[in-house]
Amino acid sequence: MILKGKNIVLGITGGIACYKAADLCSKLVQAGAIVDVIMTPAALAFMTPLTFQTLTKRPVSVDMFQLLRDTDMAHISLAERADVLVIAPATANTIAKLAHGLADNLLTSTALACTAPLVLAPAMDTDMWENPITQANIAALRARGAVIVGPGYGRLASGRIGAGRLVATEDILGAIRQTLGRKGPLAGARLVVTAGGTQEPLDPVRHLTNRSSGKMGYALAEAARDAGAQVTLITAPTALNTPYGVERVNVRTAAEMAEAVLGRLEETDILVMAAAVADYRPKVTAEQKIKKGEGALLLELEKTEDILAEVARRRPALAHRLLVVGFAAETENLLENALSKMQAKRLDLMVANDVSSADSGFEVDTNRVILLNPAGEQEALPLMTKADVAEHIIARVAALWRRDHG
Numbered sequence: 394m395i396l397k398g399k400n401i402v403l404g405i406t407g408g409i410a411c412y413k414a415a416d417l418c419s420k421l422v423q424a425g426a427i428v429d430v431i432m433t434p435a436a437l438a439f440m441t442p443l444t445f446q447t448l449t450k451r452p453v454s455v456d457m458f459q460l461l462r463d464t465d466m467a468h469i470s471l472a473e474r475a476d477v478l479v480i481a482p483a484t485a486n487t488i489a490k491l492a493h494g495l496a497d498n499l500l501t502s503t504a505l506a507c508t509a510p511l512v513l514a515p516a517m518d519t520d521m522w523e524n525p526i527t528q529a530n531i532a533a534l535r536a537r538g539a540v541i542v543g544p545g546y547g548r549l550a551s552g553r554i555g556a557g558r559l560v561a562t563e564d565i566l567g568a569i570r571q572t573l574g575r576k577g578p579l580a581g582a583r584l585v586v587t588a589g590g591t592q593e594p595l596d597p598v599r600h601l602t603n604r605s606s607g608k609m610g611y612a613l614a615e616a617a618r619d620a621g622a623q624v625t626l627i628t629a630p631t632a633l634n635t636p637y638g639v640e641r642v643n644v645r646t647a648a649e650m651a652e653a654v655l656g657r658l659e660e661t662d663i664l665v666m667a668a669a670v671a672d673y674r675p676k677v678t679a680e681q682k683i684k685k686g687e688g689a690l691l692l693e694l695e696k697t698e699d700i701l702a703e704v705a706r707r708r709p710a711l712a713h714r715l716l717v718v719g720f721a722a723e724t725e726n727l728l729e730n731a732l733s734k735m736q737a738k739r740l741d742l743m744v745a746n747d748v749s750s751a752d753s754g755f756e757v758d759t760n761r762v763i764l765l766n767p768a769g770e771q772e773a774l775p776l777m778t779k780a781d782v783a784e785h786i787i788a789r790v791a792a793l794w795r796r797d798h799g
């Protein structure tokens with residue numbers, strides 16, 4: 394939602410990574426942004442304006458002296474309209490011009506005239522990137538507030554392996570979203586979110602776990618980042634990429650998750666427990682792989698740490714107010730079970746998660762939840778994507794946070 398209706402000026406400079414800008418442009422448009430593309434003359438050697446005009450359904454600007462709507466000066470009107478100026482890919486040449494205030498084409502002129510935040514995704518050969526001149530230019534731009542995403546490391550157009558690749562579209566989108574949201578309702582808040590299903594080892598090659606994919610927790614991390622929070626994601630093993638701008642802490646077991654969460658309580662303003670933490674673990678972890686025997690194998694399980702219960706116990710001694718959000722994954726008696734967990738763990742907000750149907754809960758991209766609070770209010774959300782559920786939850790969290798922080 395954060396991209397919806399936002400004016401994004403997308404600058405494209407002349408490098409082989411230009412073709413990837415089409416994907417970025419398309420994703421921005423799909424997310425509801427109004428995208429105005431400016432190509433440098435060098436970019437025209439790699440891509441045609443028609444590609445971007447087709448994707449954005451808006452004119453693409455190249456000519457420095459082109460007039461928009463008869464009288465507007467293109468570089469002024471685009472600069473004024475921008476909520477964010479994104480340059481991807483950004484060549485060493487354009488980076489140098491930006492660092493020194495040169496304005497010799499429409500993109501560099503627009504950048505000089507633009508007061509909106511600047512997001513740069515550099516792409517170039519390793520030697521150009523590592524050149525002290527480029528590094529000094531990047532440092533100067535960063536010192537002036539520019540957000541630099543990447544470059545990534547990997548195979549370059551020259552065939553070399555090194556730093557200089559344009560980062561994944563997902564990361565550029567993440568940087569744009571974080572930049573747009575940095576003055577959002579959770580600005581200044583330190584939020585910890587847990588995600589994924591913990592793994593409790595039986596032996597060196599086996600563990601007990603559950604079907605959590607981490608999708609709900611990761612979506613919450615992104616939504617909180619977009620709302621301006623400083624986010625730490627404490628995650629059990631998942632197949633998901635770390636969201637841009639989020640600090641990731643990898644854990645495996647319930648005990649490790651408990652240590653990671655409890656060890657950060659002093660520096661946490663908001664805790665969101667979306668992880669599916671094991672309630673039981675094998676009492677003994679075999680040192681060697683358990684061999685198949687003749688009869689049945691009996692496992693003795695013991696309780697794991699109840700993280701939320703321990704948070705509730707420690708909360709009164711904290712020097713600051715901690716907001717705590719819990720989830721209840723239920724296959725029956727959803728409201729009843731969620732209410733009793735909310736009370737037992739003294740939560741500020743409970744997300745009652747119906748995990749009984751195939752389109753909701755574990756693994757899938759959609760979810761169906763009811764939000765409950767200690768005042769007895771209930772908000773049942775219809776089936777929606779986990780990204781949308783996350784935005785709803787974070788909006789509720791932000792309202793609680795603002796109540797306490799003005």
Ligand code: PMT
Nearest residue numbers: 605606607608609666669670700701720721722746755756
């Ligand atoms: O990861 P996905 O595939 O996207 O699936 C999302 C989800 C279904 C895992 C998620 O939406 C969800 O419901 N998470 C909570 C799962 C869970 O463990 O629920 P619970 O009812 O067993 O636990 C209640 C609360 O106590 C939870 O906030 C849980 O994180 C916490 N807990 C549980 C056990 C434990 N030892 N310590 C805890 O703090």
